[in-house]
Amino acid sequence: MLIKLKPGLRAAEVDRLKAKLAELLPGADLAGGRGSLSVHTGRLELLGAKLALIENLPGVLKTELRLEEACPRALTAPPPELDAIFKKSRGDRFILIAGPCAIEDEASYLAAASRLKAAGANALRAAVYKPRTSPYSFQGIGPKGFSIIGKAKRRTGLAAVTEATSETQIAAIARACDVIQIGARNMRNYELLKAAAAPGKPVLLKRAPGATLKEWLLSAEYLVKYGTAEIILCERGDSFSKPDPRGLDLKMIRRAAAATALPVIADPSHAAGDRDRVPAQALAAMKAGADGLMLEASPNSDSAVIDGRQTLSLPAFTRLLKDIKKLRR
The missing domain is CATH 3.20.20.70 (Aldolase class I)
Known part of the structure; x- marks a missing residue:
């Protein structure tokens, strides 16, 4: 999943966002920090279930699921x-x-x-x-x-x-x-x-x-x-x-x-x-x-x-x- 961040976030705000993402998606790999975050997890159903909560986190501008994350069964x-x-x-x-x-x-x-x-x-x-x-x-x-x-x-x-x-x-x-x-x-x-x-x-x-x-x-x-x-x-x-x-x-x-x-x-x-x-x-x-x-x-x-x-x-x-x-x- 790609998370676009709101402009002007301070490093401390990005760190708090990462901590919250780790709480919502245990075991997920997080990368990035300036302008966007990339999230990788094998727990795709959990990702879908938590998506609305992630979109509502402070500092998140928008989220985008990769095709393989959105449609794993298909x-x-x-x-x-x-x-x-x-x-x-x-x-x-x-x-x-x-x-x-x-x-x-x-x-x-x-x-x-x-x-x-x-x-x-x-x-x-x-x-x-x-x-x-x-x-x-x-x-x-x-x-x-x-x-x-x-x-x-x-x-x-x-x-x-x-x-x-x-x-x-x-x-x-x-x-x-x-x-x-x-x-x-x-x-x-x-x-x-x-x-x-x-x-x-x-x-x-x-x-x-x-x-x-x-x-x-x-x-x-x-x-x-x-x-x-x-x-x-x-x-x-x-x-x-x-x-x-x-x-x-x-x-x-x-x-x-x-x-x-x-x-x-x-x-x-x-x-x-x-x-x-x-x-x-x-x-x-x-x-x-x-x-x-x-x-x-x-x-x-x-x-x-x-x-x-x-x-x-x-x-x-x-x-x-x-x-x-x-x-x-």
């Missing part, structure tokens, strides 16, 4: 065992999740699921709840969608990835689906993170727009602490509700992949907000080292009631997969 979690869920050969980290933004009705979803599997998807987007900016927008079909998910899983043999928007939905999603998704809007919903971790199922965690790597991994830390280390990190850009010329944060993908053994995938559909820009964003993510993609794709992209403008048609999805295969050779 940084040391082993790669999750996802081969059986995503029907992959051992050692193949590539994950391809595809489907309409949300399930709209049984017939269209089952048709989409079958055709996406035939095209090469190894998991299905299976949203029945959708957090929307406007209360008048389509919110998802709700619990009746679980029976449709069951039929799609039996028909295709593919895993279902379903977003939770409330703690009350977790039990039903865990029974019906294979991966619980925490969307970008809920990355900082800590009670939802605790609830999502409790069943011990894999969780796909999207980065919230504007979130730093530390903030993203702190949300992953909640998941590990409260019940699951089976985590997939998903980068989705920094914009909501409109096309964004910035697209995916490719640097964030590289930094997350370097910091943790957890798989890092990308959602170019939401990052681009425009189906014409999705393929380029998807390929850029793969070149940046992404372990997979989450794509909105459907045979009925032109008539989708939600996110149609960023949903790939089946021909476009098939072309993109051919380009991805070439890139992965």
